[in-house]
Amino acid sequence: MSDFLDKLRTLVPADRIVTDPDVISSYARDQAAWAPVGTAAALVRAGSTEDVRNVVAVCAEHGVPVVPRGAGTGVCGGANALDGCVLLSLETMTEIVEINEAERLAVVQPGVVNDVLRQACAERGLWYPPDPSSAPWSTIGGNVATNAGGLCCVKYGVTRDYVLAVEAVVGRGEVVRLGRRTAKGVAGYDLCGLMVGSEGTLGVITEVTVRLRGARAPERTIVGYFDTLQDAGEAVAKVTAAGLMPSALELVDRHVLEAVDAWRNMGLSADANVLLLARSDQPGEAGEAEADAMVRLFEEAGATWSARSTDEDEAEALFAARRLSHQALERLGSLLTEDVCVPRGLLPEMLSRVEAAAAENDTRIANVAHAGDGNLHPVIIIPPGDDAARVRAERAFDQIIAGAIALGGTIAGEHGIGLLKRRGLRDELDPAVIAMHHAVKNALDPAGIFNPGKVFG
Amino acid sequence: MSDFLDKLRTLVPADRIVTDPDVISSYARDQAAWAPVGTAAALVRAGSTEDVRNVVAVCAEHGVPVVPRGAGTGVCGGANALDGCVLLSLETMTEIVEINEAERLAVVQPGVVNDVLRQACAERGLWYPPDPSSAPWSTIGGNVATNAGGLCCVKYGVTRDYVLAVEAVVGRGEVVRLGRRTAKGVAGYDLCGLMVGSEGTLGVITEVTVRLRGARAPERTIVGYFDTLQDAGEAVAKVTAAGLMPSALELVDRHVLEAVDAWRNMGLSADANVLLLARSDQPGEAGEAEADAMVRLFEEAGATWSARSTDEDEAEALFAARRLSHQALERLGSLLTEDVCVPRGLLPEMLSRVEAAAAENDTRIANVAHAGDGNLHPVIIIPPGDDAARVRAERAFDQIIAGAIALGGTIAGEHGIGLLKRRGLRDELDPAVIAMHHAVKNALDPAGIFNPGKVFG
Structure with a gap:
């Protein structure tokens, strides 16, 4: 290993190579809860393509794993350190x-x-x-x-x-x-x-x-309040089936509304159990018609209240609440964030399965969803220090994954696989497809150094 | 080989296996001029995935190349037979x-x-x-x-x-x-x-x-007449730079207009040297504004005439002329169809290079272009039986490819590589990138049977 570092120091500026264990450990993980984290040999803050080239060449020569990372905001452990690896941070290449x-x-x-x-x-x-x-x-x-x-x-x-x-x-x-x-x-x-x-x-x-x-035309915001997740899911399915093309279609449930209220006192949870937030950016009359159609479809699906927002500040506040959901929920405990995606028409069914997983495992699961894509982010909340709850949460996590696969969906809509979903990937993909992955990986990474063991193990 | 056919006959219905040389030869090539054509061992008209699976398995076992084909409308030789191959037609799988x-x-x-x-x-x-x-x-x-x-x-x-x-x-x-x-x-x-x-x-x-x-909103058609290719190219660059999003933006030059007139007597070439055909499918007022903006930009670029079509039949006739261009030109001789794509702003420069290649090689080159994409289809016309013209055409072909690469473009916008552009691919891509192609190909085609030698040799 010291051979390796010596060689690296001849090629990469000294101030870009960090071996201080405290600094290294602050770069050793992303936002994933409970994904394994190894001990890196060094951190390199690359300043140029040439730095990256040198790091990769030396790592290939010495068989040292390279774990690239940006801001470390991933939630599946994809950027987590492997034992003996170089953590290769690209965060200072900001041009x-x-x-x-x-x-x-x-x-x-x-x-x-x-x-x-x-x-x-x-x-x-x-x-x-x-x-x-x-x-x-x-x-x-x-x-x-x-x-x-x-x-x-x-x-x-x-x-x-x-x-x-x-x-x-x-x-x-x-x-x-x-x-x-x-x-x-x-x-x-x-x-x-x-x-x-x-x-x-x-x-x-x-x-x-x-x-x-x-740049696009200004957006209109449409808001719907619903009593149940299923009603909100029906509203989404109706919007899709009608061929509308909202520029956003988000779902937030009672757990999230309460958490945001508790943090920011926005008074959201007094009015709705489930909130749908839609936007239309079609220009002119077409946009007016699209927004009106969404209000109507929300009502047909059983919304307790539905309207176009007439106040852009109010609309922005609602979307801000949606964006703050993860931070608001973090105040309640550790979070295990799911990312399943199902065919859009099966959103109500998938939401029911999430609720069933929560009930069966006596676990609190908040729902945030890019509902228009059928992409759900059930967030499993584990009270601090409650190991039994953690075990139940992981069981709920697995049940949600199994449910998504059973509905013809995927275990990963947009967060990736990293370390946390490797087993789920094997459940989703046929062995022949996994074999194709290995073949491509081995063909393009002959030294076996690029984030080895991530994604498909 | 007869072992191979015997095995195939045990697995694939007899009426799907063709060994009649006349029939085979009618399936042996696509629309590419002068690309090499081998002699296939058999044609299989697959009726199901199971047929395909059996053909591939037997071919892998016997090391026989498989050349898949659809309708054979490609223009680069990608579907051309290789010696001893199975031509695997998917044309009867039409469900x-x-x-x-x-x-x-x-x-x-x-x-x-x-x-x-x-x-x-x-x-x-x-x-x-x-x-x-x-x-x-x-x-x-x-x-x-x-x-x-x-x-x-x-x-x-x-x-x-x-x-x-x-x-x-x-x-x-x-x-x-x-x-x-x-x-x-x-x-x-x-x-x-x-x-x-x-x-x-x-x-x-x-x-x-x-x-x-x-389904989208009805389209509006905008027509511009230009004296020169460069003026028309400028008009396209202005439309892109203005951030407009036409739903079609096509260029047709004098050679094409004359050929269509000679065939269908549409009277197109009396009015324009170069025709730009644009469409807008934005709904409502936004579409009106976009169409008006295109008329104005065409005029600013030097159009001799520019207007929105008020007659949908007339507009459709103009697009029909564009679609007929290849068949109209085929009446003049053999065609060598190019497919370069350059950054949109460099369309005028690329059109100049095409004209220069035509002049330098004393060759007639007609221009059809998906102009809004910077995707040019210069069509080199070779009078029947004129071998000297063919040599000059191939030189012009190579010069156009070199020009596109020099402008940061690609040798293949949408037609592929097949056999005809393999040398161009090597000119466009770095050796390290070609090596990645070989690595992926070898990894996913361990028997080396899938259309071997196509694309990158």
Whole structure:
């Protein structure tokens, strides 16, 4: 190991290599509860593609695992340290290299924070849609590595849909450009797409070219109050079946409303058991018609109250409550956040299964959902220090995963697999498909150094 | 070889195996001019996934190449026979398995013709956007294998953007499902996306699940006449830079207009040297404003005439002329169709390079372009029997490819690589990226039987 560090020090600036155990340990995990964490040999804060190239080359030579990380906001342990690894932080590679209005694209280093890019684009009249809840902190590199989603996905798709090209360090230290700058292109395999969502297991992303959209029309907000999760789920299914294209369609349940109220005193839980928040960004009359149609469909599904918000500040406050849900819930205990996604029409059924898992295991489960995508985030709350509750929570977690698979859904809508969902992945995918994963992994990571053991073990 | 055929006959219904050389040779090539064509050992018209599975398993056992094909409308030789291969036709697998309004998706067998699917969706108020010019004949399986484009791409993306899942026969005959039915999903690598555009080199697609959209608002058509290709290119660059989102933006030049006139007597070439055809499908006032803005930008770029079409029949006739361009040009000689794509702002420069290549090589080159995407289809016309012209045409072809690469573009916007562009692919991609292709190919095709030698040799 000291050979390895000596070699690294000849190639990477000394101030970028950290071996202080306290600092290393502060970089050793993401936000996943209870995922295993190893002890890293070193932390490297890469300042350039050249730094990454050197780290990868030396690690390949010495068989040392490389665990790339952005802001560490993942929730599945994908960025957790492995024993003896190099934690390779990209957080200081923060340059926005280019924002090109004519081509509607941006080129950024991986450490650029999502909201920073979105703001820089907005200043040019452009829009980078992917908006995970972690947008104020998470980095574009991490968003790409996990194929992050967000509120906009229901209409505008996920990170994958916006990645035109990546520069990455692969193999034993080769720097490659995958993808293109053009609107279309079919020259060879979609290796750029293969890197998106691969959670650092196929290489280290050192630059990203993203597609942008023009700034969009102002949104209208539609609010619905419901007595039950099933009624709210029915409302969502009706909106989809009617062919409407809301620009957001979010669900928040009573547990979340109460937690937000307890923290911020917003008075939300007095009115509703379940809240649906929708938006429409269609311009002009079409948007008016879409918003009115959603109000009507909410009512048909049994909303106790439904209306278009006439006050933009009030609407923004409701979405802020949705965004704050995780932090509000964290005040109640440890959280185990699920991320299942089911066919949209099966949302009511999946919500029932979540409720059943909560009841059966005597566990408190709050529900937040990108409902329009059928993407649920049941959040299992474990009171501090209650080990028995933890065991029950993990059983509920497994039952929710099994339920999603049984409904033709997936165990991972947008958070990835990391360490926490490796067993779920084996349940979801056929052995032949898992074998294809291994074949691709072995082919593109001949030294076996890129985040080994993550995703599919 | 006869061992191989004997084994095949024990597993696949006799009426699906064809060894008549005349029939085989009618299936031995696609629409590519001059791409090499081998002599197949047999043609199998697969009737089911099970047939495909058996063919692949027997071919893997005997080391016999498998060349999958749909309707054979490709233009790069991707479906051309290899010596001793099995031509595996999917054209009789034509079932539309499911059209699901609630989930907005369709499940189809690979032999379903694009227009047939689009029509079936339209009858349910749904829309499958990808619309290659070959849509009346080409199959969804072929569209997926080549990641086909079309007129809609400028606003709605390419085939890849609509493929949620595929069933495929891979490896030595394993049947796998890749992808999902849910709106989102990040469970493992995007192996479904890897199959899209892989031109039959990674397996045989036996079923496709595509995402659908709701039917869209009626389109408005905007027409511009220009004196020069450069003026028309400027108009396109202005439309993009203004952030407009036309639902089509097509360019047709004088050579095409004259050829269509000579065939169909439409009187197009009397008015314009270059025609731009745009559409807007934004609803209501936003669409009116977008159409008016395009007229204005066309004029600012030097249009000799520009207007919104007030007559939908006339507008449809103009788009029909654009769709007929290839057949009209075929009456003039053999065609070598290019497919370069450049950053949109460089369209005028690329059009100049095409003109220069035509002049320098004393070659007639007609231009059709998905202009809004920067995707050009220069069509090199070789008079029948003129071998010297053919040599000059191939030189012009190479110069156009080199020009696109020099401008940061790609050699293949939507037609693929097949046989004709393998050298161009090596020019476009770094050796390290080509090496990644080989690694993936070898990993997923251990028997080396799937369309060997295509794409990257």
